[in-house]
Amino acid sequence: MVSGLEELQRNLVKLQLNNKKAAKRAVNRVSELVSDNLRSNTPYDANASDNLRDDIKTTGITGSAKGEISKDIGFGKKTGWRFxxxxxxxxxxxxxxxxxxxxxxxxxxxxxxxxxxLRKGNQL
Incomplete structure (x- = not known):
């Protein structure tokens, strides 16, 4: 039970911070999963010098200031043009x-x- 406005505000801030951390952890885990799956699904030519599979890139976390935490996963400039x-x-x-x-x-x-x-993050 919350006894005052200050305690309520502290709990709300704590919940928001935990959710951001949980969201960042989730985005990091999912980006690793998708990157690994993309690497395994991308066609590979052993005779080619530059393969798409070898040029998979993942950006850092973006949008945390706006509350839209995300990462981009794709191919680098060297090979991405032919994706x-x-x-x-x-x-x-x-x-x-x-x-x-x-x-x-x-x-x-x-x-x-x-x-x-998110379930882990909602636990105070």
């Missing part, structure tokens, strides 16, 4: 859809991670 060829196909190559497969594969586990971290 759309194997993903969507060309006139001479069938689409492989590895990025969409990664999203579908990671979705349920990512939601479970978010739920677990």
């Amino acid at each position: 759309h060829f194997p993903e969507f196909g060309t006139t001479k190559q069938a689409p492989q859809g590895f990025a969409q497969r990664t999203i579908n594969q990671s979705q349920s586990e990512a939601l479970a991670i978010y739920e677990e971290e």
